[in-house]
Amino acid sequence: NGQMRPFPWNNMALMTLSGAKGSNVNFSQISGLLGQQELEGRRVPIMISGRSLPSFEPYDTTLRSGGFITQRFLTGIRPQEYFFHCMAGREGLIDTAVKTSRSGYLQRCLGKHLEGIKVNYDYSVRNYDGSILQFYYGDDALDVTKQKHLKQFEFCANNFEALLARVNTQVLDFIDNKRALKYNKNNKDKSSDPVMNKYNPCKYLSSVSELFYEELEEYIKQSSHHHRSKDDLVLKFNGSTLKEKQFRALMWLKYIKSLVEPGEAVGILAAQSVGEPSTQMTLNTFHFAGFGAKNVTLGIPRLREIVMTASKSIKTPTMTLEMKQNLSIEEINEFCKNSSQLTLFECLKSIKVKENLLNQNGKRFKIYKIQLEIIDSSKKKLIEKVIQSKFINILLNLLRKTSKNIHDVEINSIKDTMVTTNNNEDDDDQVKRKELVTYEEGDDEREGEDIEGEDIGEVGKERDMEKEKEMGDEANATLTLEDNNSILKKEFVHGYSFTSNVCSIELAFSADSPKILILELVEKSVKKTIVSEIPNITRVYPIENEASNDQTKRVATEGVNFKGIWDHFDLINLNSIYTNDIYSILTTFGVEAARNALMKEIGSVFGVYGISVDPRHLSLISDYMTFEGGYKPFNRMGMENNTSPFLKMSFETTFGFLKQAVLSNDIDLLDSPSAQIVMGQPVKGGTGSFDIRYSI
Template sequence: MELKIVAGEKEEVTEELKKVGLEEGIAEHIKEDFLPAELTVTFEDLLEIPLEEAYAEDIILMLGREEKGEVKLGDIELKVNKSELSDKIKDELKKKLKVVRRKLTREKLDDIVRKVVDKYEKAKVEPREAVGIVAAQSIGEPGTQMTMRTFHYAGVGALYITLGLPRIIEIVDARKKLSTPTMKIKLLEEYAVERNKAEELAMEIEETRIRAIGKIEVSAADMSVWLSLNEKRLEERYIKREEVEEKIRGIGMDVLVEVMEDRELRIQRKKQSYHELLRLEEKVSNTLVKGIEGIRRVLVRREPSEGYVLYTEGSELKKVLRIEGVDSTRTTTNNIAEIAEILGIEAARNAIIEEMMSTLEEQGLDVDARHITLIADAMTMDGEVKQIGRHGIAGEKASVLSRAAFEVTVDNLLEAAIYGEKDELRGVTENVIVGQPIKLGTGAVELVMGSKYENQTTKRQGAKIGGTGDGKGKKRVN
């Protein structure tokens, strides 16, 4: 199918196309010799550009300038996209406008968009508003409801994860060592569908030490360690006997490994002493035969929308992401420090938001995401995850009084005295301390009377005001 568009001058057409983000692709079809008579675009060409069919037709009609005054889908798209709204509102507005398109005129459309932009601007936070304090209160108040349930754990099967207030504190303190590190490992296609594949993968990840797969005995009589491997356990964990033997040979300490007739393993050291023998036993029983060190347990769970998902006790993001079958784009950990190290500061910011929101939601608390976002922004501002506290954000405040008012008052004042620090009294706390109005909201602006206005008032009131003697024709009003 080939559509012909009656077009104007080349510049005019390309300009129109540019407005709707279409110049690429179509512009090639505009050839000098074609114009100004007509422009031919195949319908396939239009479809290649990601647009709905109807919309594409509308654009063509719009370019053709037929039926002036009627609102086309293209008009809506164009008007809304050009406005200063956020993407989400744009999408919603477009959807709603498209429904009532037939009843609109271009003037009405302009009017609606203008009014929405107006409302949007009014809904924005005013400059100089104390957003930090609002955020603190908005998390602090629901936080009081959480304290009652301190150390509440929710089980994922038999797995325990710190939740509630202790977890919020953990996040905000940017702790490196978590009380319950855990990972949610999402799997790729077949692993997510087949239970035995998922289980095999789980065994690949869970750390398995020799003590878990066999019985170890120390025999003082022949100065050796005897290991009898449990067939069933080996099978469960997909481990071959040879692998175990290999691992034992690899522990160093000059070991001699012999396989006896009853399949028991006899392990000896060249250097023979009772003390060395006990050390050998310890070493053998602790040897890792399979899995990732630090992942103490892996649970396989089936989730309705995801298929099989693995939950772990312990977290090793970097190693787990490299394993085949693991979805390296959607696997996460609750350890934010680890995310910052492996996926970067922006991922850590996202993780802080996700973790805090889900912790609050899990407790049935509804906190606006923007408060949490502000916290995450403040914590990741300098390119590393910093805690909110005296070793992090609060400790880096410029004001001495503010720091002293927060924690460890004497230390802060003493240090400030030693270094001869000055306080500019710009923040909230320090101005409250000295009893001045705080520089926030309306307190943040000063009024300067314009000279034009002043001239008028001085004329009317004679020399009464004008004679204060600042001589610059301006008067400051607080």
């Protein structure tokens, strides 16, 4: 459209629309314009000078300076646009180069863990050691490829004769066609067990999944081409008539033909079906910045987080809450405001720090006077409690961590002088004074190696977060108003007052102590000091529904806390709470809920990129991960409970697993594919699932 020479006379349009080569994006960039260039999910950033390139004005807000290219490849692009395009292209090249190894290792981990899983002759899915993962493969025992056209009832009815010719009717002599049909008719209510639980689908006609049975009956009921004869309901298709019983029997036979083959290595199929599409995903984590948008981890980082590390603390935990329908927009906004984390930083109008020298008893000291001016005087009491109970402790912790050269002796000498001069403490209180502990950090040494080099960084980050939490333990202290004497007993603190809307704190150090950037530490401390919050939840905000006809009011959170949210049962529909934190679901709702959440989360990772993975593969992976009642990762740690030493040795750290097997006197029964290959035996999967016996 819009071309001077339209399709099919336009050769470029002919090439792309026919599917020969190229896409609509290529076509539009050649003939239309290149569009917005993205760098790490954002527009082109500006330099310290305020320009995106030297040829633009500082803080230029035009489309061109932000990386929007209005030229096309056909007539060429200008140097500035060419440079932006190269920047975006470089990011794509690096992304492709790096993600290949990551997605490849992900697929190998899946393959090694799932390699021994196959379908047995009773259609149950078992591991090589006989442990049952699923009683029916994919809950309906259907093969992924064979079931694609199973529910195309119209097509099957129109081609009844052709389908009948492909079915061996003699099979009906070996199949019971009465028991399962009778059970289906007598047990239509949902309270009874499904027919497949009682009758094996390969031996009993009409022993089909509940979903297939309902859809088939619904089609026959709603078919517009039917009239009733003397003995039976007759369906009419393309001039030919077909009895209802015949059509039902044909579809049941087609269901039997679509069953998965016993011996099928469904574990390897699941590993390939998840591993291969992961190469099409981008490596980088994209964040949707801005109000009313979720910050979510996507792509390979999210897949690794779910599958390979089974992380207990994910990078971007979030909850989706469905609000009660009788609430107004104002009430929902008020709930979001009250539930979001409020820091001391948001309550302050200004922060000022003054530095002075104090000469007392022949000694000189540095005095830092911190002034915090609050915005809302109505919250003065609350903020005063927060400053006394939380802020001062957090600030002192930061001071101790950053000012390692200020020793306890110097601080004590200052205190002694201050006490003598100001009579704030007696000698007994000095003895009880808390000693300063050493806050020097050693190298983070890991107790156990993780699956790959990059995971060291993840563990390091988790430890840093734990240290920050330890430093801010005082932030969870009970809010109580302290008297000035108890505040002055704290180390470094020389003076404290709260008058009008301004809080003043004076800190004292020896004159020869190194320069301290107090303002920077105060700013960090006020941001860490929490005035009010639901624990572990930083922000609550309303979100828009994806479907335009969905009128449900929803809010999302940054962080997860089920118990904290349950307290608001009068505002929230508690049965509709969902989170992307699988470990929280496991510990709160149990393993079955975690299994379903795993399926949904892995599927949604691919869904963002328009990739569909069959639910049978996802259910198998989820059942394997939750099989032991917990949440098992696809890494070396998840391999520890495996019964085959050869399988473990063929995965990673061969010598480590060998030493462990020797010391614990392990036995390998040579049931796993890896063990059989090591010993030169055929794998017991596929056509190796059975033995051929003959008389000699």
